[in-house]
Amino acid sequence: MAQKRNHxxxxxxxxxxxxxxxxxRVWTWEGLASPDNGQAYTTAENRTPFGWTVLPHDLAQQLVKRxxxxFIGVRxxxxxxxxxxxxxxxxxDLPSRNIQQVSNAYHELRAxxxxxxxxxQVYDMGWICQTWSGKRPEDPMELWHYHYAPEGIIRQATNDEKLIRRMAGPGFSQERYDxxxxxxxxYLEDRKRVLEQENAA
Structure with missing residues (x-):
């Protein structure tokens, strides 16, 4: 008797x-410090049927190395x-690329x-990168890059209260500004030093 093939x-x-x-998505704000050690930190998250969840370190590394x-935004x-x-x-937009290999894009966008x-007048600066698969999603307002921005700023792009509450992060404070x-x-001192070394090489 012939065996059935596994298709x-x-x-x-x-x-x-x-x-x-x-x-x-992966994102950070330069002026927000980790409550654990007071240093700047980066957050990597993945969309699940239950909402966005923080990725453990090993999966975050896998996310950025392939x-x-x-979508890349500096804000x-x-x-x-x-x-x-x-x-x-x-x-x-950066299709089919490894973001670890395009660090210069951040420096250029930041400048x-x-x-x-x-x-x-700037009280914080940060970057956010978000993936997409298949056809590029249509998002006329580019709401993806408002994630964890202050509530009042998100309101300038949407009046969806549920979305605003889900996306909003902390706002202005003198401590954050300083x-x-x-x-x-x-950062500017470090960049100047690096560029001087590159030009001298």
Missing amino acids: RKPHSALARDQRLFANS PRNW ALCRAPDGAEWMESRLI DTLAAQRTS RWQQVNRE
Whole structure:
């Protein structure tokens, strides 16, 4: 008696990886410190049927080390002397690339974002990268890059109260402003030193 053939497709680690990280994001704010050690920290999250969940370190490393389709955004939180707030941002798409290999994109986007603002009005700066799979999603307002921005800034892009509550992060504080101003000074000094070394080589 002939055996029935198994028509299931062979297991593909790559296909499983692409499904697992089809809707993931990595983000940070330079002026927000970890409550554990006071240092800046990066958060990696994955979309599940139960909402966004934080990825453990090993999965976060897997997320960023393989080529994927990425939205990349650099954003500056700004506040005028009269209390008005807004977010200045620069966005690019990066299909089928490994974001660990494009660090210069961050430096360029960061400089371009800050060039449009008075540094004295910026109280934090950060970046966010989000994956997509298949056809690029349509998002006219680019709401993905408002994640963990202050509530008042998100309201400038949407009036969906449920979405605002889910996305909102902390807002302006003098401590956050002071910390970011110091981080920015150190960042600019480091970049100047690196560029000088590269030009001398």
